[in-house]
Amino acid sequence: MHKVTDRDIQTAKCIAFEFDAAVRANDGDAANKASRTFRALITETNGENGSFGSFADDGAGTAITAALAAKAGQVPHWGQNGLFVLETKHGRALVDFTCPLDTCSSFGFTAIDLGMPFISMTGYRSHFYAEWPPLSVMEAAAAVFCEYAEAGEMVNIKIEYPQGRNNSLPDFAKPSCTAFQGIPTQTDDKGQIGFQF
Incomplete structure (x- = not known):
């Protein structure tokens, strides 16, 4: 079981900023150092399991990367999801x-x-x-x-794939194109296909 604290998350944020700066500066050594420091933090905060399972659902790596993630719709930097x-x-x-x-x-x-x-x-x-x-x-x-x-x-999207895709897009990524976006269909319990309106 992980034991991630607010201090750990702040440390991880600092490491991620260092990683981003290193990548943007084309400094591979500094990027590798930040990567090793990040892994060491995750191993330390993952409790008695060390690195094992650190990115499982309840792992320290999962908790820390979730805390580091950019807000939905904002472009992340290197080191963020x-x-x-x-x-x-x-x-x-x-x-x-x-x-x-x-x-x-x-x-x-x-x-x-x-x-x-x-x-x-x-x-x-x-x-x-x-x-x-x-x-x-x-x-x-x-x-x-x-x-x-x-x-x-560049190819046209096959009509069977877009069904339901528009409804699953987040609000900040709604279609702006007025061209055909596909017609959603539904199948009843007897296998009859019909249009949804």
Whole structure:
């Protein structure tokens, strides 16, 4: 069982800011140092289990990263998780960014304007990112998204995937495109399909 205190969370925030500054300054040594310090803090605060299970539901790592997360809709910095809207010349996406202060972050791109071409026919694409470029998280997300788009991978989203997607988007990421966004359907207990209005 973890024993994370407010002081631990403040320490973790300081480490995360150091990590972000190191990444933005292209200082790999400082970024690695911050990463090691963060892991040591998690191991220490995870109680008698040490690093084992530290990112389980009740682990110290889970509690600390949740406390560090950016507010919904705000762009996180390196060392934070966050959910934000990315706008590029190729379209918009809801980005779910995970940055555990180690060598591999991840971007999850979800289509917002479902009637527009996207970098995946399902309306979702994940990307694991093993670089620490001297860029902001927004700039890195845009570079990844545009790389997919400019590689000729923009496609229409297949109609079976968008159903219910619009209703699951957070308020800060509502569609702005008036093009066709899909018609939600429902199936009754006899298998009959009908439109929802």
